[in-house]
Amino acid sequence: xxxxxxxxxxxxxxxxxxxxxxxxxxxxxxxxxxxxxxxxxxxxxxxxxxxxxxxxxxxxxxxxxxxxxxxxxxxxxxxxxxxxxxxxxxxxxxxxxxxxxxxxxxxxxxxx
Amino acid sequence: xxxxxxxxxxxxxxxxxxxxxxxxxxxxxxxxxxxxxxxxxxxxxxxxxxxxxxxxxxxxxxxxxxxxxxxxxxxxxxxxxxxxxxxxxxxxxxxxxxxxxxxxxxxxxxxxxx
Numbered sequence: 001x002x003x004x005x006x007x008x009x010x011x012x013x014x015x016x017x018x019x020x021x022x023x024x025x026x027x028x029x030x031x032x033x034x035x036x037x038x039x040x041x042x043x044x045x046x047x048x049x050x051x052x053x054x055x056x057x058x059x060x061x062x063x064x065x066x067x068x069x070x071x072x073x074x075x076x077x078x079x080x081x082x083x084x085x086x087x088x089x090x091x092x093x094x095x096x097x098x099x100x101x102x103x104x105x106x107x108x109x110x111x112x
Numbered sequence: 113x114x115x116x117x118x119x120x121x122x123x124x125x126x127x128x129x130x131x132x133x134x135x136x137x138x139x140x141x142x143x144x145x146x147x148x149x150x151x152x153x154x155x156x157x158x159x160x161x162x163x164x165x166x167x168x169x170x171x172x173x174x175x176x177x178x179x180x181x182x183x184x185x186x187x188x189x190x191x192x193x194x195x196x197x198x199x200x201x202x203x204x205x206x207x208x209x210x211x212x213x214x215x216x217x218x219x220x221x222x223x224x225x226x
Contacts, residue, residue, distance in 0.1 A: 004155075035216075040121070040218055040219075041218055042116075042202060042216040042217050042218040042219050043156075043202070043216040044216075045213065045214075048213070058213075090155055090156070092156075097144070097206060097208075098144045098161070098163050098206065100146055100148075100158040100161050101148075101156070101158070101214065102158075103148075103155035103156045103157070104155050105153075105154055105155045106154075106155050
């Protein structure tokens with residue numbers, strides 16, 4: 001099994017629908033992150049969490065919310081999806097600063 | 113605020129030729145530096161990192177990078193590329209503060225031509 005698992009891998013949803021992307025990890029890391037990737041823009045941070053009770057907004061949190069259900073689980077929700085949220089979403093974990101991230105395989109979300 | 117620039121969005125190179133992917137960053141405080149690789153339909157994988165010490169760092173798959181503080185650069189190099197190196201490469205910066213916020217560059221697409 002992968003160290004960081006994201007579900008679903010692909011999702012097509014309609015404008016206005018609520019959708020949840022899930023992430024689970026077996027690394028035992030406290031720090032978890034959600035990024036979105038758009039062509040030519042690299043990865044941009046949506047939310048990050050350093051433990052279950054510590055959740056912080058990233059640079060593009062508007063329109064998104066998160067839930068840290070356990071050390072191993074970090075979910076990203078789009079309350080009312082819109083087409084410009086069409087992107088590739090990545091979950092990542094890290095142990096300590098400077099060690100680098102372990103990424104999941106991504107969720108490709110299309111909002112129509 | 114910190115930022116990362118990758119000067120080339122696409123780099124085509126022939127197989128077995130050398131390659132350099134350029135990265136410059138902007139920061140008023142000390143940083144950690146990273147290169148990640150993304151193969152098609154996969155997540156990002158850490159290639160190498162610079163934390164401190166020797167400015168030349170070696171990573172996986174024969175890649176290396178050199179930190180140049182005066183030029184605020186962290187260019188990635190490989191002396192001889194293979195077809196399997198075709199991928200997207202991301203330079204990233206992490207500020208040495210109390211939290212681990214990583215800023216990614218826009219990426220460079222490396223295409224290795226047979």
